[in-house]
Amino acid sequence: MDRVGPAHLRFIEALERRSTNHSGKARALLDARLSELNVQRGVRSELRAPAEDTSERKPTRGPLGELADSMSGHARPSPPEMLDYFRKIWASLRTENQLRQSLGQVPQNAGPLNSSSLVHRSLSLMRELSPGYLQHFLSYADSLSWMEHFGGTEAPASKETPRTAGSRKSARSKSR
Known part of the structure; x- marks a missing residue:
């Protein structure tokens, strides 16, 4: 030795x-x-x-061999099923992120009629009552927002809109 x-x-x-x-x-x-x-x-x-x-003895399997044996018994999902699964997970993560963003935009001392507070309360209520509807709603809102930015057209501001002839005060009403 x-x-x-x-x-x-x-x-x-x-x-x-x-x-x-x-x-x-x-x-x-x-x-x-x-x-x-x-x-x-x-x-x-x-x-x-x-x-x-x-001659009668079988070789012993190592840990990786045992893992492969245990995995072969389980049905593996097909790629389309996996894609659907990941889409659902991504949609739920995106929804939660948007809810957190809406909560961040609510002022601390917001009154009951504050628009940001109302939007956040309605989104929270939608999440409790129908999470699927909330995901569709937020997806729709995202699409509209994207189209607005992509199109580049926004509604004209009220100061830029020309006044019509009927909206002017007549000379008679000015003298009063």
């Missing part, structure tokens, strides 16, 4: 462990290599475990 280096001894031990998991021709090749290594290094053959009859 003194003539064998620690790295070489670990190699021999690892090869012995590996050979126990094989049978047939592979086992015979590994055993031949082990006996060759043992003779070259002067290691006595008694140090090895006695060879067992491996």
Whole structure:
């Protein structure tokens, strides 16, 4: 044992462990290599475990093999099902993010008729009563917002709209 280096001894031990998991021709090749290594290094053959009859023995599976066996029993979802699943998750995350943003826009001392407060209360109520409807509603609002930005047309401001002739005060009403 003194003539064998620690790295070489670990190699021999690892090869012995590996050979126990094989049978047939592979086992015979590994055993031949082990006996060759043992003779070259002067290691006595008694140090090895006695060879067992491996013709009936199945190789043991490692942790990855066991995991693969356990996964093969479960049905895996198809790619369209996975895509639908991720779309649903993304939609729910997006909805929650938009609700948090609407809460951030509500002033601390908002009165009962404050528009931001009313919008947030209505969104919160929608989330409680019908989360699916809320997702569709927010998706629709996003689409409208995108179209407004994409189109570049906004409603004209009230100061820019020309007055009609009927909206002017007559000379008679000015004198009163």
